[in-house]
Amino acid sequence: MFTVEVKVGLKKGVSDPEGANTLKSLELLGYDEVKSVKSLKVYRMEIDAPSREEASERVEEMCRRILTNPVIHTHEIVFL
Amino acid sequence: MDVSHLFREMEAGTPVRVVLLSEASEDELGGISEIMGIGLSTEEMSRIRTHFISEGRDPTDVELEALGQAWSEHCCYKSSKYFMKRSFIGIKAPQTVIEGEDAGVVEFDDEHVYCVGLESHNHPSAIGPYGGSATGVGGIIRDVLCMGAQPIAVIDPLFFGPLDTPAEEVPEGINHPRFIYSGVVAGIRDYGNRIGIPTVAGMVNFHPGYTGNPLVNVGCVGIGRKENVIHSRVGGPGEVYILAGGRTGRDGIHGVTFASADLSAESEEKDRGSVQLGDPITKEPLIHSCLEANEKGLLRGMKDLGGGGLSCVSGEMALDGGAGAVIHLDRVPLKEEGLAPWEIWVSESQERMMVSVAPENVDAVLHMFRKWDVEAVVIGEVVEGKRVKALWHGRTILDLDLEFFTAGPEYCRIFESRKVDRDIPDPGIGPLPREKLEDALLSILSSPNICSKEDVFRVYDHEVRGRTVIKPYAGMPFSPGPSDAAVIKPLEDSYKGIVITADVNPYFCELDPYRGTLSAMEESVRNLVSTGAYPHSVTDCLNFGNPEKPDRLGDFERACTAIGEFARHFTLPVVSGNVSLYNESEIGKVPPTPTIMMVGLIDDIRSATTPDLKEKGNIIYLVGRTRNEMGGTAFFRYMGVECSCVPDVDLELSGKCMDAILEMNGEGLLFSVHDLSEGGLAAAISEMCIGGGLGADINIRRVGSMSEDEGEPMDVNEKLFSESNSRYLIEVPPQYALKVEDCLSRKGAPYTKLGTVLGDSLRITDGETILMDVPVSDLDYAWRNGLRKLMEGS
């Protein structure tokens, strides 16, 4: 069993209104020290696969099929 | 106080404790209530003890929790019921179909009813603004849904502290108004938009009294066929209880007891668990499946699990249907392992609905839910008798007499009505010169309570379902002004429309709860009438302070009386409502806030009117009587003048003006209508100019001197900025002027001809004196950017 985190982020240059708005809200609460916020989406999954390589391959496929849109997203797969 | 010796495990393996009330001293009774967090007073605990002694046993923790919830202010209205019954509950009106269930049901036409409810979600929204407001929307939608109606509109009156409140003035443990405001709006947006019900009206109000305790009221209107109306009660013994929708978790535990106490510094951390989390994507299919099952005639009773959870719902549904119930708590689907039976019993997790079904229809109903991926489980049966029982793997862990359980205490606590000084002081400012008047108008237009709330309403989908005929804004599509009320065309094959508004002016209510409440009722009427609709039903949400303090309860009593007097005069039934007390924090109570939501009907939506000026050359009239009653007005607040003579309501005059406007509008004589409220005549005409992108030239010489016995002539400040009730501005094409004047005279509605629609600036004169001449673009800029400036200001 592998525990995997898939982090989906936005490609460089793609606007990130959620990050920008979060930054604004943090400022509202008085956290002036925060200089930038980028939004990321993280999916943590438990995967039953015979090997790390196969698990990794399956997760890549999931990213292609549903978890990301290649036009704007980057992703990173981390084994915990 | 250590009361642990009064708790005993029921038996090995059953996670239930028996509470030894029979062995407890008076002091220990209070201690038990406190340690369990059930919010019952020592007297109430003692009453419970007596009851169980008569049953010959001690209660379980499940039973005490259930009673704590059922007897909370929120569930049984113990402090407020007396006043409401005395004032306005049960006004007989032919249109009322059902009063006093989860939502009011009122006749729409021969075949249809509309359903209406309004609720507060104040304390949860103070602690978790996003989740709190979202669940508020969810809850009220379920209330309407469970009467068998399709929800068609959401309305949300919101009240916050000023957005520019200095951080140090915000009490410890309470969030800043800006944070609460942003979160509440986002919560309503994400929830309302996702379930596809348009958010069409409401209000956003700011007052320093809400800094420690914001108010989030949410209303919903639905439409249904008469034969599909379903009661919140079982049909009778033999039926099966099915619990459908979201799973049950620890969220929302003690939510109602939390709503029935003041907010404190520890509230933010301590009470997080009391805030439920909404899930619109469970809700949306739940709406579809419940309505579909109901239309197919598969359901006998339906009730939503709001404040009070499984406990209140299974008991009340059974009792109202003349039966008892047995619930198998171990069958309830859970969000997480390890919930104690009492937690399952009182949890207020969202998106849950209980339906009562005849045994032969159970499979069909379960399939209906499965089709929509809504989890649904048979959890109990309706039985003979008047007791509700809860079982845990076959063991009885709760067995309550329903009469005792649901009756709850009812108090007539001590109240003290304040004496309001209604004398009019000399404000000592004299008539303002032209530049000061112009400044005053622009400042008032850009002030937080009057300025455009477009930034709020544009994030709500107010058009989903494709039936919103008049939206929150009216006029030129890309530079609209305000509308007075929202209009929905609910049916495919009929032009009949439902018109909705929600109003209250907390500045008036703060100074004079009686007149303030009358004004709220009258303003609602004006908003409907301006739009072309006749008022049809009232729903209220009464937000007040701690009822155990006599002055707070005195304010409440005054408000109830005012609602009753107004409603009776016009035979307007108060078909549903909600009371929220204990709206206090360490910086004091909120202003008395009796939010009034009124529904009107219009026979043909194509005759609806809006405030935006339509055509150059048309004549502008002021209908109604202007008085010197400036207490709490936007102008006096701007000038810093204190005065508690707030506008009164003359019920006879109110009726005459209403009749006249409705008749003239029905004949198509009026091109635009706008009621006068905050900011008075000057603000109202400005808003009409803004919406239409047109100017006006008016003379106010005769304003305020329509009858001889009025005494002192009014000065220009009063003429321009008085907020007297029962007044409207109307735009009339010259060829209809005679007809209009004739109708107004015939109805006995006072009027003054003010001037014409003209040019692209607002020019106001008093006799020969020019009071102001402001380009409409300047009015527009001030009004449109008020809120934005405040938000971006720091």
Next chain:
Amino acid sequence: MKADEVKVCVLRMEGTNCEQETFDAFRRLGADPEFVHLKQLEGRDTLAGENRSLDDYQILMFPGGFSAGDYVRAGAIFAARMKASSGRDLARFIDEGKAVGGFCNGFQIMVELGILPAFDSAMSEHPEAVLHANDSGRFECRPTLLKHVNRGKCAWTGKLEENEIRLIPSAHAEGKFMLPAERERGLYERLFDEDRIVFRYSDPSGDVEAPYPYNPNGSKFNIAGITNDGGNVFGLMPHPERVFFRNTHPDWYRRRVGPEEGDGRKIFESVLEYVMKRF
């Protein structure tokens, strides 16, 4: 075909919520619309007689709303499920020239499915475009003016004049049409050259470079709706189904006389006429 023989599949799943308006639009024109839950195409949890096949219909509609709560990404879950269960049927449906339309969330689903822009086949393997978060960072419910710039390819706007402007309201948080940055230039050129752009956001004078609020989301070239190479698949961010009648326009009451027809109606008429002629 006669209008009442045209079967319209109004597809839904949890979270779609503009299906009633879409259904009503077709029914008012005399067509035969039907609500079909995605599960009825998948054959999951259905009883006998509840299953449906795309072959039974001539028009397929993806309604607006928040399918599956827009979790993961607007339209992604609906698209992935649809692709897995009925991907091939859908590609065939499109190749046969049948009509597919989607508004708002429907457009997002179609882009995620790869049936728009569909540069090289009826359905691309991966999305070739995206409807990204509005530049304002907010949900925007506001009137928008659309200039019909299609030169005749799109079956859904056959009854509209070229360059005419219609008021079709928008209500979305993610509507900014984007193509992959690295190939952007060539792809936009193709959309224009191949007459695949149907509507562009405009101001009242017809300027299709007008900024916010005329362009509510920041789409490049003010693109609001596009079609596929065959012209039978059409996606649009604004909501024509909400302005079938004049009385839901934001300013109908400013002009009391005039037709009851709203600016959205012709879109439904166009596709119906296309189907009736072709099948």
